[in-house]
Amino acid sequence: xxxxxxxxxxxxxxxxxxxxxxxxxxxxxxxxxxxxxxxxxxxxxxxxxxxxxxxxxxxxxxxxxxxxxxxxxxxxxxxxxxxxxxxxxxxxxxxxxxxxxxxxxxxxxxxxxxxxxxxxxxxxxxxxxxxxxxxxxxxxxxxxxxxxxxxxxxxxxxxxxxxxxxxxxxxxxxxxxxxxxxxxxxxxxxxxxxxxxxxxxxxxxxxxxxxxxxxxxxxxxxxxxxxxxxxxxxxxxxxxxxxxxxxxxxxx
Amino acid sequence: xxxxxxxxxxxxxxxxxxxxxxxxxxxxxxxxxxxxxxxxxxxxxxxxxxxxxxxxxxxxxxxxxxxxxxxxxxxxxxxxxxxxxxxxxxxxxxxxxxxxxxxxxxxxxxxxxxxxxxxxxxxxxxxxxxxxxxxxxxxxxxxxxxxxxxxxxxxxxxxxxxxxxxxxxxxxxxxxxxxxxxxxxxxxxxxxxxxxxxxxxxxxxxxxxxxxxxxxxxxxxxxxxxxxxxxxxxxxxxxxxxxxxxxxxxxx
Numbered sequence: 001x002x003x004x005x006x007x008x009x010x011x012x013x014x015x016x017x018x019x020x021x022x023x024x025x026x027x028x029x030x031x032x033x034x035x036x037x038x039x040x041x042x043x044x045x046x047x048x049x050x051x052x053x054x055x056x057x058x059x060x061x062x063x064x065x066x067x068x069x070x071x072x073x074x075x076x077x078x079x080x081x082x083x084x085x086x087x088x089x090x091x092x093x094x095x096x097x098x099x100x101x102x103x104x105x106x107x108x109x110x111x112x113x114x115x116x117x118x119x120x121x122x123x124x125x126x127x128x129x130x131x132x133x134x135x136x137x138x139x140x141x142x143x144x145x146x147x148x149x150x151x152x153x154x155x156x157x158x159x160x161x162x163x164x165x166x167x168x169x170x171x172x173x174x175x176x177x178x179x180x181x182x183x184x185x186x187x188x189x190x191x192x193x194x195x196x197x198x199x200x201x202x203x204x205x206x207x208x209x210x211x212x213x214x215x216x217x218x219x220x221x222x223x224x225x226x227x228x229x230x231x232x233x234x235x236x237x238x239x240x241x242x243x244x245x246x247x248x249x250x251x252x
Numbered sequence: 253x254x255x256x257x258x259x260x261x262x263x264x265x266x267x268x269x270x271x272x273x274x275x276x277x278x279x280x281x282x283x284x285x286x287x288x289x290x291x292x293x294x295x296x297x298x299x300x301x302x303x304x305x306x307x308x309x310x311x312x313x314x315x316x317x318x319x320x321x322x323x324x325x326x327x328x329x330x331x332x333x334x335x336x337x338x339x340x341x342x343x344x345x346x347x348x349x350x351x352x353x354x355x356x357x358x359x360x361x362x363x364x365x366x367x368x369x370x371x372x373x374x375x376x377x378x379x380x381x382x383x384x385x386x387x388x389x390x391x392x393x394x395x396x397x398x399x400x401x402x403x404x405x406x407x408x409x410x411x412x413x414x415x416x417x418x419x420x421x422x423x424x425x426x427x428x429x430x431x432x433x434x435x436x437x438x439x440x441x442x443x444x445x446x447x448x449x450x451x452x453x454x455x456x457x458x459x460x461x462x463x464x465x466x467x468x469x470x471x472x473x474x475x476x477x478x479x480x481x482x483x484x485x486x487x488x489x490x491x492x493x494x495x496x497x498x499x500x501x502x503x504x
Binding site for chain 2 (some may be wrong): 019022023026033037038039040041042043044045047066184244245
């Protein structure tokens, strides 16, 4: 099965595409065993959210776009699941907001780093950071904290989709503005973020790009207003509420 | 890391052991990619349940034990995740209630069937059914419906942990008394079951064994009373309520 064989109007399109892409990611050496388990956790939360973008998640995606457009050195961090799930979508977002792409893995191996960089190149990316590894996120064990000095280390705004809690906290401690995409509103990563987007990356990344396109001509004052009126606590609370009040139905 | 290196009193013991065993299952060719994703879904629901056995799940495990002790031909179905997660625990349960063990896979390949049978033998099982495949569950595609004629096909009570919805319904349509272990109270499998146990297999299987040991000398009338007073709808509703009312906290 290839993506194009799944009808776009299928009620569970995102879910089917997601599962297909993540399995292909395993074949290519991009997605790890931990990545598959994380995918399953995400599926469960997305199912409880009704597999839709909440209005609060849409507002977060808009705030994220405003931050990225206002940034001096925005960087989008790409791990195995992000590369497998939304390669083109992430490259498109980077292009629209002028961000760098940096491969950054929780379990860093040269093999996976290169497989992911190759995969992004195959999807049209020109420059990929992360392979140099001459910088660090302070406060983390070496392999966990390795980044590029002219990439994540010197970024002012970072997008870290599907990030683990320790690294999200260490990045926040560096004073960076942090945008996290995660489906569990209780996770430490979105709770640490300046802009937590509680949504499936397959919906959230294109949505950020759409907002960025719409805001391309906005004035600095307009972007500032969008950034400052966004309330991260409220978006987390809205997602929790949606999960608690959601329908329980078969997830198959 | 081996299981014994994880302290029994660790607050997240079940979660750590589960993840360790499932990854070892992949190395041994027992757990599939789909199994890893399913594991992740289970983790998310277990986290929302507070990673504990609800009183309603304990009552379900007791009712399941009563059904198994009253059965003429009880069979416990073993798939890749069950074999990886609870091999000894499942063999112990089969021994206490006098049930057969049958390997039964959603994606049946001879290679995985044999890897699972070998794994169960290595953990002390003597007879393993499922490899003959001379019976069927009517109403399913061939590979999905293949079972042993003197195993699941002729069983009166079946335990199907982590079963998919189509097969759970097809087994119910055969008139079997069905015991399902699943962490999502909204899934079709527990909704189809006579006895849905909304719990982690790592807790539920030993718990069923403990109840079976305690009920070993119970009279047929006592066992009948336990079976008949159990309410599957109430146990599903209690689990849904626990998920809705549970604490959101970091799952890492």
